[in-house]
Amino acid sequence: MTRAPAAIIIVAATIAFALLPLVAPSYYASLMIPFFGYAIALLGFNLLFGYTGLLSFGHAMFLGFGAYGAAVLAGVLGIKSFEAVLFAVILLAALAAVPIGLLCMRYVGIFFGMLTLAFGMLFYSFLFKFYHLTGGDSGMRIPRMNIIGLEFAHYNKIEFLAGPFYYYCLALLGIAAFVMWRIVHSPFGLHLKAVRDNPRKAEYLGVHVHQFRFAAFVISAAYGAAGGAILGFRIGLADPELVYWTQSGQLVFMAVLGGFSNFFGPIIGALAFTLLQDQLQSLTQYWRFILGAVLAVIVIGFPGGLAGLADDLRWRQARKSP
C-alpha cells in the first residue's frame, strides 16, 4: 500500500466515524464500542499473528485480564478513573504475559496454538470455579467510571456510550493504531517479520528470535487487555464468556476476515464482524451458520481477507488505466 491513498483512507474513515453518532441512531453508535474494543485487541493479536507468525488460540484470556482487571480495580477497589484502570490493566496483562510467554515461546505452530489455548482454558476454569472470588458464571460488575476526569452524570448509559465514550474509544483506537503503526515500521518490527518469514535465517542475521517472539507476545497481551477493558465497560460486566475459547476463535476469525497481511486488516475485520453479527442476529437464529459459511468463502476464495480484496481491486484498476 502506498502512503498517499492510505492517508486519504484514514482521514476519510476518521471523519466518517466522527460524524456517525450525529447522523446514525444511538444504537449504532453504541454498537461501535465493541468494535473499538475488538479492533484494539486485534491490533495486538495481529502483531503476534500477522507480523511474527504465531497464531494464538487463547487470546481471549487477555480480553479477560482487561475486563476482570477493570472489575476488580473499579468495582472492588473503587478506582473512578477509567484511564487509571486502563493503564493498570495494560501493565498487569503485560506482567501476566511474562511467565506465560516464557513457557509458550519455546513452541511454534500448532504447539504454540494449543499451549495458548490451554492457558486460556485454565484462566476460564479459574473464573468459572472460584465463585467467591470471580462471581463464577454471573461474572463481576464493572461500574461506570470517569473518563478524562469527567463524570457525565447527566447522561444515561446509552447517551454516555453513544456520545462521550464513543469519541473516547475512537481516540483510544487512534492512539493504539498509531503506536502499532510505529512498532511494525520500526527496526524491531522488521526483525519480527524476519522471524515470521524464516527464523533459521533470521538467527544467522543476529535476530534474537525467542526474545522477539516473547516481546511481541507481551505487547499483544497489553493490547488485548485494553480492548477487554472497553468491552467490559460497555456491558458493565466482566463475564467468563469473554474468556471462553470460542472468543479466541472469534478473534482469529476477525483477523482472517479483515486480512492479517494488511496493517488495517484486523480493524476492518473487527468492523465487518461487528456489523455482520448484528445484522445476522436480527435476521435469523442461524447466524452462526452464515458466519461459518462466510469464513469458509474468505479462506478459500480470498485468503487476503477484505483488505486483500480491496488491494486486488485497486491493482486491477491500476492495470486497466495505465
Added chain:
Amino acid sequence: MTALLETRTVSKYFGELRALSDVSIAIKAHELVSVVGPNGAGKTTLVNLLTGLLTPTAGEVLFMGESIAGIGPVRLAERGLVRSFQLIQIFPQLTVAETIAAAVVSRQGKRWRLLAPLASDHAVGARVAQVAEIFGLQHRLARPAATLSQGEKKLLDVASAFALDPRVILLDEPTSGVSTAEKHGIMTTLIAAAKRAGVQSILLVEHDMDLVAAYSHRIIALAEGCVLADLSPAQFFADPRLIESVVGKRMG
C-alpha cells in the same frame, strides 16, 4: 600468523556414530579455504560445529582465539562469523531492502528501537544501498525476495550475511541450485564483494571441483570424518587418487 577460525583435535559423536574424529583445521586471514569430501564425510557436522550450532564431543572450536562451541548463531554473528546456506534461505515476503536492513539493524545495534521509523533511519538506509550495490541488487530494492530469480536469491542470501560486516564468511555450496552459466558469475561477485566488504577469510564448502580449483588457496579434504589432505590446489590436483577419493569414481 594465528588462525582466525580453527578446530583443535575435534571429535563429534552422535551416539555410537562417529561423525568427525580428531579434526584439526585452521583458516588464516586473507585465505579462501575449500572443504571438500564425499557425502557422509562429515562436512555438514563440521559446518555445524564451526557455526556454533553443535558442541564437539572432544576438542576445541575457536574463532579469533575464543571458544565458539555451541554458542549459537546470534552470538556468532555478533562476533563476526556468518554463513550462507546450501539451500537458499530468504525471507519470502520481505523486500530486498528489508532483508539487508534486517542484518544492518543487528549490526548497528538498533533492534530494540520499538517506535523509531526505520524508513527515516539514514544510517541504515545508506548501508543497505551500499551492500545492495556491491551485489548488483540496487535495482531490486523494492522487490519482494520471493519474486527474484534463483541467482538473485542466492546473492541476496549472501548479501544479507555480508551486511553484518563479518571477518569470516562460511559459504555452504554457494552455487548449488544455480545454473552452470551463472555459477562463475556468482562466485566472482561473492569474492569481489568479500574483498570490498573487508571480509578477511572465506571458508567454502563445495562439491563442484571446478569452483574449488578456480578459487581456493587451500583445499581440505574430508573422508569418513577425518582430514585426508590439507594441500594447495596444485598439490591436490596433482594426486589422482586423492581426487578420486573425494569426488568418487567418475561415472561413464
